[in-house]
Amino acid sequence: MYEHPEMPNVKIWDLPGIGSPNFKAKKYLKDVEFNTYDFFIILSSERFMEHDIMLAKEIRKQKKSFYFVRSKIDNDITSQKRKKGFDEQKILSIIREDCKKNLKELGDPNIFLISSFDLEEYDFESLQNTLEDELPEYKKNALLQAWPVCSAASLEKKIKMFKRMIWAASLASAGVAVIPVPGLSAACDLGIVVLFLTRCYYAFDLDERSLARLSEKVNKPHLKDMAKSKFVTAIREKALTRLQVSAGLAAIATVEYFLSLVPAVGSAAAAGISFATTQYLLREGVNDLANTARAIRKEAGLDSVH
Template sequence: MAEPIYETAESNCANYYDNEMMGEVMSESRNYVKVDPAQSSAEAKEEQYLLENVTLNIAITGESGVGKSSFVNAMRGLGNGEYGAAETGVTETTMKAIRYRHPTMPNVYIWDLPGIGTPNFKAKKYLKEVQFDSYDFFIIIGSLRFKENDILLAKEIKRLKKTFYFVRSKVDQDVQAESRKRYVTEEQILTKIRLRCRENLAPVGNPKVFLISTMDLGKYDFQKLVDSLKDNLSDHKWSALVESLPVCSLSMIETKKIVLKKRARVAAAAAATTVHILLLPGFSIGCEIAIMVKFLEKALTSFGLDEKYIQALAVRVNKRPRQLRSVMKSRFYEGVDKTVVAGMFRTTGMLVAKIVEGMLFAVPAITMVIAFATTLQLLTQAIEEMAEDAKAVILAAGLC
């Protein structure tokens, strides 16, 4: 995409809208009159297409009974027993992998792989039968301790140069059981579990182990696991992963903010370039609103603020949906639509910017700078508002 335009728009955005210093923006924009809007539009559209269509396949494996299906459900933001959730407590009798589509991110798939605890388990054969190359990374789950087959599988995955992570499940149950002892703190219990895992997995080269509670992903090491995944995924896949994850902690909300603000730049670039290829005065705001609505609908869902998620969360925490909605203070508490987004343009700075943009519609480079700046500022503002609502909701739900 046209990086100079991005830099100019962003550097001048604060001054322009705080002080309405249009001359400053106009002066800077003259440096980019040679920008080809058609090329910029094509690049923006390509980037947006990649973000919206990237596919992510996550493989969950381990012995039967360690909580694989519960982890699959937790990653999809579903509780055990909810509609569309993976069945739990079922004895595995097949080598068939089960694919679960994410309920709000159709290109994100979480695979519940068959158990690896059979006496005749062979890592090479197992990976071939579950189609090893189909997955972006593996999560090997163990409870109490990791077994020999877990270690054999990890070694084979490592040999084939694929990424894997060890997750120690049911940590909340261990903490509850151990905490009955006198003079034992939760931190001491967690330290003890980590040491045992380290000793247990020494044959694999002392890998990181993440302690997880599928009943409450906000506890323990789930955020650390997510942060570790960033180093082994492309930017597009990382973005898809973060957007798909449930809002389980304040840290997760901050991570989503970072990702969504990066995506906002792509949406702003698409809005700024597409309409100016047509050079139609007065058409810009309509185009920007349509792109913004689409982006903000996804952002609302990612932050767990859509009606469906609020309803499900209310049931899970035994509260009424209106109790959770009552803490939302942003303009998006009833959702995202064209009317709400159009209202975001009704400030003095935005109206003046659009008047100038209309007057200069025949100078694509200048109008692109203004359109990018206005759209990006409004999207960034919306993300901040949604993030504050998300924090208020999970606090009201008692998840933090």
């Protein structure tokens, strides 16, 4: 099992190949605890075999989703480039049709051609979109946060998702504000803001590891130094408190507390102030992180000007 480095609720299991010595086909689903998983990706760097088809049939019987992924497509393209009359789209079409031919017993399943070294190419984004369409809403959001940014559209989709989530996070903040405990609302608001914007930071690939990988890929070392916005810096230095505990926001927290002591009307007012304050901070943070991510991708030459 591989736990996502920033999202512990997203786990990927690398299962043994069906029919391997310790996992015989007849007992495979029981031995790998089939019901544990949300969906299956059947992966091959060559052609899909009889065991792959057998597994897909069993998954279908259990009414779970499976996806065929043909990996290392970059190797196939590289090996064909020197040949006369090279046509990349033609090569991809031949590979796809060959895969479908081997899987004809399953009807017409989707085949996704990917290269882990170049997520922007081939079918990686198509796989992401397909998973999103077929997963329940709450799992869709978790997947979208965990998925790497593979295009401008992918980034914008993540940004829209986080902006939609701001309302719910702000409402949670308002719910705490009605409790008349000194400092409780401010502490919870800070926790909500820190968690929310830290997830944005990783989802938008602004962490140092992602930026280093991107810089190396496009041979532009200075990209690592572009993530200098106030929110990126605060998250990286674990100093988000500096953004919230200003004189103005500290005063708001004090007003919230005293309002929460007043029955009914005071509590509602405290909740409203907390909601508005948290919403403002989250909007500012998401916009700041989103604009930083867009600028970095533009400088990397990956996206056109928006």
